[in-house]
Amino acid sequence: MKHEYSAEHRKYLGKRKRNLTLVWILRLGLLALILGVWEMIAALGWVDPFLTSSPSRIGKTIASLYLDGSLFYHIGVTLLETMIGFVIAVVGGCVIALALWWSETLRRVLEPYIVVLNALPKIALGPLIIIWFGTGSEAIVFMTVLVGIIVATLHMLSAFLATDNNKILLLRSMGASKFQILRKLVIPSSLASFISMLKVNVGMAWIGSIMGEYIVSRAGLGYLIVYGGQVFKLDLVMASTCILCVLAAGMYFLVVLLEKLIVKDAES
Amino acid sequence: MKNEILRFEDVTFTYHTRRGETTAADGLTFSVREGEFVAIIGPSGCGKTTLLSLAAGLLSPSSGTVTRSGSCGYMLQKDELFHWRNIEKNIFLPLEIKRQNTAERRRQALELAKKYGLGEFLQSFPPQLSGGMRQRAALIRTLATEPDILLLDEPFSALDYQTRLNVCEDVSSIIRSEKKTALLITHDISEAISLADRVLVLSPRPTKVSHEHELDFGEETRPIKRREMPQFSTWFELLWRELNA
Ligand SMILES: Nc1ncnc2c1ncn2[C@@H]1O[C@H](COP(=O)(O)OP(=O)(O)OP(=O)(O)O)[C@@H](O)[C@H]1O
Ligand SMILES: [Mg+2]
Numbered sequence: 001m002k003h004e005y006s007a008e009h010r011k012y013l014g015k016r017k018r019n020l021t022l023v024w025i026l027r028l029g030l031l032a033l034i035l036g037v038w039e040m041i042a043a044l045g046w047v048d049p050f051l052t053s054s055p056s057r058i059g060k061t062i063a064s065l066y067l068d069g070s071l072f073y074h075i076g077v078t079l080l081e082t083m084i085g086f087v088i089a090v091v092g093g094c095v096i097a098l099a100l101w102w103s104e105t106l107r108r109v110l111e112p113y114i115v116v117l118n119a120l121p122k123i124a125l126g127p128l129i130i131i132w133f134g135t136g137s138e139a140i141v142f143m144t145v146l147v148g149i150i151v152a153t154l155h156m157l158s159a160f161l162a163t164d165n166n167k168i169l170l171l172r173s174m175g176a177s178k179f180q181i182l183r184k185l186v187i188p189s190s191l192a193s194f195i196s197m198l199k200v201n202v203g204m205a206w207i208g209s210i211m212g213e214y215i216v217s218r219a220g221l222g223y224l225i226v227y228g229g230q231v232f233k234l235d236l237v238m239a240s241t242c243i244l245c246v247l248a249a250g251m252y253f254l255v256v257l258l259e260k261l262i263v264k265d266a267e268s
Numbered sequence: 269m270k271n272e273i274l275r276f277e278d279v280t281f282t283y284h285t286r287r288g289e290t291t292a293a294d295g296l297t298f299s300v301r302e303g304e305f306v307a308i309i310g311p312s313g314c315g316k317t318t319l320l321s322l323a324a325g326l327l328s329p330s331s332g333t334v335t336r337s338g339s340c341g342y343m344l345q346k347d348e349l350f351h352w353r354n355i356e357k358n359i360f361l362p363l364e365i366k367r368q369n370t371a372e373r374r375r376q377a378l379e380l381a382k383k384y385g386l387g388e389f390l391q392s393f394p395p396q397l398s399g400g401m402r403q404r405a406a407l408i409r410t411l412a413t414e415p416d417i418l419l420l421d422e423p424f425s426a427l428d429y430q431t432r433l434n435v436c437e438d439v440s441s442i443i444r445s446e447k448k449t450a451l452l453i454t455h456d457i458s459e460a461i462s463l464a465d466r467v468l469v470l471s472p473r474p475t476k477v478s479h480e481h482e483l484d485f486g487e488e489t490r491p492i493k494r495r496e497m498p499q500f501s502t503w504f505e506l507l508w509r510e511l512n513a
Contacts, residue, residue, distance in 0.1 A: 166348055173324045173342035174365040174413070184364070188352050 053238040061239040075243060078209060078220035081137050082251075085144025086205035090198065092145065093152020100153070101160040101186065102178070118150045122208070126215040135216040143215070144208030148201045155200065159193030160186050195259045202251050206244070221247075271337070273417050273449050274323055275299040279332035280474075281318055292318040294474035296332070300417065300451055305443065307452045307460035309511060310470030316453045319475070320419045323451065338416025345422045347406035349394040355381075355405050356390040362413045377412040384408060384442055400431040400438075407439055411446065418443065418450040424459065436463065436491050444489050457511065461503045462491035469510045479510045 005013070035055045041047050042054030049057060065071035100107045122143065133139035163186050171181050213222025221240045228236030279296040282289050292315035300306050310316050321327045322334050324342050341362070349358045359377050363369040381390060386405055394402055403423060410418060423439065424432045440463050443450050454460050460467050461483065469479040483503065485494050494500055 164348070166344055166346065167350070169321075169326065170342065170344060170348045171365060172326055173340070173419075174362045176365045180365055184361070185350070188350070191352070 050232075051234060053234045057235045058239045058242055061235040062243070065239070074220055074224055074240075075247070077137070077217075078213065078222065078244075079247060081140045081212070081220065082144060082205045082209040085141045085208055086148060086201060086251075088141070088145045089148030089152050089205065089208075090201055093149045093197070093201075094156050094194075096149070096153045097156035097160060098182070100157050102182070107157075114150065114153065118154065122146045123211055123215070129212075130216055135218065137217075139216045140209055140212030140220070143212035144205050147208035147211070148204040151204055152197055152201055155193065155197040156190065159190040159197075162193075163189055191262065195255070195262070198255045198258070199252065202248065202255055206248050206251075210244070270302045270304075272299045273302050273337055274451065275333075275335045276319075276322070277333045277335070279322060279329045279334060281315070281322060281327065282330045283318075291474040293322070293329075293476065295476045298468055298477050298480070300449060302416075302449055303447060305450045305452070305463060305465045306468065307454060307464035307466070308468045308470060309454055309457055309460045309507065310475060311472050311511065312455055314470050314473045315475040316455075316470065317421055319470075320421050320451070320453055323417075323419055336417070339413065340417045340419055341410035341413060341415030343406055343410045343418065343420045343423050346426050347394070347399075347402040349402055349405060349409075351394050354391050354393050355386060355397070358394065358405060359390075359409045359412050361409060366413055368413060373412070376414075377408070380411055380446075381405075381408045384438070398431070399427050400435045403427065403435050404438055407442060411442075411448070416449060418448050420450060420452040422454055423452075425454070425456070433492070440489065440491050457504055457507045458495065458500075459491075461500060461507070462494045467503075467507065469507060478513075479507075481507075 038052070039055045042049035042052060042057070062071065065074070100110065125143075125146065129139045129142055133142055167185055167189075168181055171185055176184070209220075210222040210225075213220045214226050217223040221244050224240040225237050228234065228240065276296050276298050279293055280291065281293040281296075282291045296319065298306075308316060308319065318327065320342070322329055323336065324340050325334075325336065328334075349355070350361070353361070356378070359381055360369065360374060363373050363377065378390070381387065384404060384407075386401070386408060389397055389401060389405070394405075397405065403426075406423075420439075424436055427435055436459060452460070452463060465483060467481045467483060468477050469481075470476070471478040481503070484499060485497065488494055488497065
């Protein structure tokens with residue numbers, strides 16, 4: 001449908017657009033300000049740049065990592081561990097949540113275990129993980145899954161259980177089987193929760209993988225941060241953290257993109 | 269006399285929960301004949317929805333028997349359209365569930381939808397429709413599988429008064445012209461009088477049929493016209509007294 005908007009509506013749209021431009025200018029301005037002040041503090045020697053690093057030193061560190069070929073190696077390692085852990089946690093969480101929705105008995109039996117696992121700080125399992133999985137990527141992936149899967153399970157289970165009872169009644173009156181109720185109603189009505197669970201789990205996956213690398217690894221961004229801290233190379237710590245910020249934001253926006261794709265698909 | 273489609277014979281039903289038991293129906297006996305429009309009125313909380321669930325076979329009686337010959341279509345207070353499906357897909361839902369999703373069935377359902385003014389909304393999503401339109405879509409969805417009896421649980425009570433009169437008119441004309449058997453639950457006396465051939469009055473919980481009336485509006489089936497007829501207020505007073513006895 002093509003509309004000829006009224007003058008008033010065009011004015012409103014124009015105002016919104018100008019507002020959006022302003023927001024972006026301010027966002028970028030704030031970033032420039034932070035970087036500028038940070039650089040200045042270091043350059044004028046107000047604080048020892050050994051402690052705070054500085055944007056230019058971070059840039060140089062990243063460049064040198066790139067030149068000796070290790071930049072993409074470390075990024076790749078961490079990214080792969082995070083992604084694999086994320087996918088396993090999400091898929092596993094959904095499957096477990098489906099099983100728990102299906103069987104009330106199972107749900108009641110497992111409830112205390114899930115509560116305990118959820119409350120347990122996963123890092124306490126560090127030594128066990130090292131013994132079971134060694135100090136390679138498997139251990140880090142396991143840690144990532146561990147951190148994410150409980151959250152995914154609980155999030156999806158509560159979405160499944162929140163399905164409108166009247167709609168279930170309606171389907172039952174049509175003679176629907178439990179499987180049909182699941183497929184036609186429970187799963188589609190939990191789509192919005194699925195997306196929000198993905199968003200939460202992006203964060204969880206990074207927590208898991210970096211935590212895992214702190215404990216065991218010999219490569220990856222978490223490793224660079226720990227190593228940089230141990231040898232007092234704050235430039236390396238800061239550079240790795242910045243890269244981490246960019247990657248985490250990138251992954252989050254992928255989920256947002258997916259959301260747009262799915263939501264649009266559901267409405268066309 | 270026409271065939272009975274639905275028969276309740278001395279039906280008792282008790283809900284059991286952890287906190288105790290509630291007897292919702294005790295000694296419920298009535299029947300619905302083919303082609304009849306029966307309205308049931310009763311005080312709130314007396315067990316009307318329970319009665320419909322029993323009729324639909326979603327609950328089985330604690331004692332007594334419920335016999336239904338033929339299929340049923342259930343329509344609830346709210347339209348319960350699925351917001352992620354467009355109107356057309358919503359109407360096809362019972363066909364999918366009952367594995368009757370054939371081209372022929374879909375065509376019939378669409379014809380019904382077009383006949384009753386939903387033609388241009390088939391590709392729209394439920395939130396884009398007015399409350400009245402949505403309730404109409406819910407009725408078409410109920411009719412899509414061509415049920416032998418329609419079970420309607422206060423289908424108008426979520427609508428505002430104006431819409432309610434209109435939808436009532438629509439639903440009545442659709443049900444009458446499709447020659448459907450219907451069992452309507454309501455707590456609105458005037459709705460019962462304006463729609464039904466026969467009205468049953470339920471007692472408070474545990475409920476049973478306390479009164480039964482064959483209405484005398486002759487061939488007049490249009491709710492608005494019935495409301496203007498002199499018998500209307502006589503029936504209203506009688507039913508009001510019986511309901512509040
Ligand atoms: N699932 C249930 N478990 C336990 N008790 C129930 C259940 N459903 C209904 N009841 C009880 O049974 C009685 C009858 O309920 P029902 O919903 O059939 O009444 P109703 O006449 O439809 O009420 P309303 O006018 O509110 O629609 C009520 O006292 C209610 O509390
Ligand atoms: Mg009710």
